[in-house]
Amino acid sequence: MTAFVVRRLIARGLLTELSGNPEGSLVNPDQVDAVCQRADLADLVAANTPLGPDQAAERLRVRRVEFDHMRALGWIKPTEWREVRYGMSRAGAVNVPMFTTAAVDALPEAHPEVDWEQLRSVGRGRRSPLAALVKAKQQEKEAAEV
Structure with missing residues (x-):
């Protein structure tokens, strides 16, 4: 464990x-x-097994950009952040968000409004269907700040 x-x-x-x-x-x-x-x-x-963003996207069978949009939409939040080092130097250290497997697995059921099969079939270089939702959320946030 x-x-x-x-x-x-x-x-x-x-x-x-x-x-x-x-x-x-x-x-x-x-x-x-x-x-x-x-x-x-x-x-x-x-x-409760930890997944990084790449692993979470792979588990959902979507591209990493789709998972990043899900985060931007507030659909999933990191359980914790872990420092990952590259080589022996701390200069190459980055903080990686970690998610529980259960939280990742719950996303499709929590968002039935999403056509998950369509999302999973978006080809490389194509715009994510979630991008419009992220943009709309950003515009709402900006409008609320005015």
């Missing part, structure tokens, strides 16, 4: 964080035993 999943179980109240260290978790062993005895443990871990 990854630290990401442990943090999700803490957030759901299934485990209690006993440490004040933001870099790690210390949890009650009795609670860990209880969680490990759950019949739905595999599903619980699978639902």
Whole structure:
């Protein structure tokens, strides 16, 4: 079980964080035993598995640009951000948004107004159907600020 999943179980109240260290978790062993005895443990871990934006788009079978539009529309928000380093230098470090598998899997059902098959068939170099929604949302936001 990854630290990401442990943090999700803490957030759901299934485990209690006993440490004040933001870099790690210390949890009650009795609670860990209880969680490990759950019949739905595999599903619980699978639902709380972390996905980066590229993985989330792949899981939805859409292009990354469609997933980025979903984020811009507020349909999904990162559960947390993780620093990813390239090479040995921190100069190449970037913060990557992480999403739970369950949140990504819930998107099609949460947005039945979207023709998901059409969205999945948009070819490379073609404009996303979600782009117009993002533009409309930006215009509404600008109008509200005036």
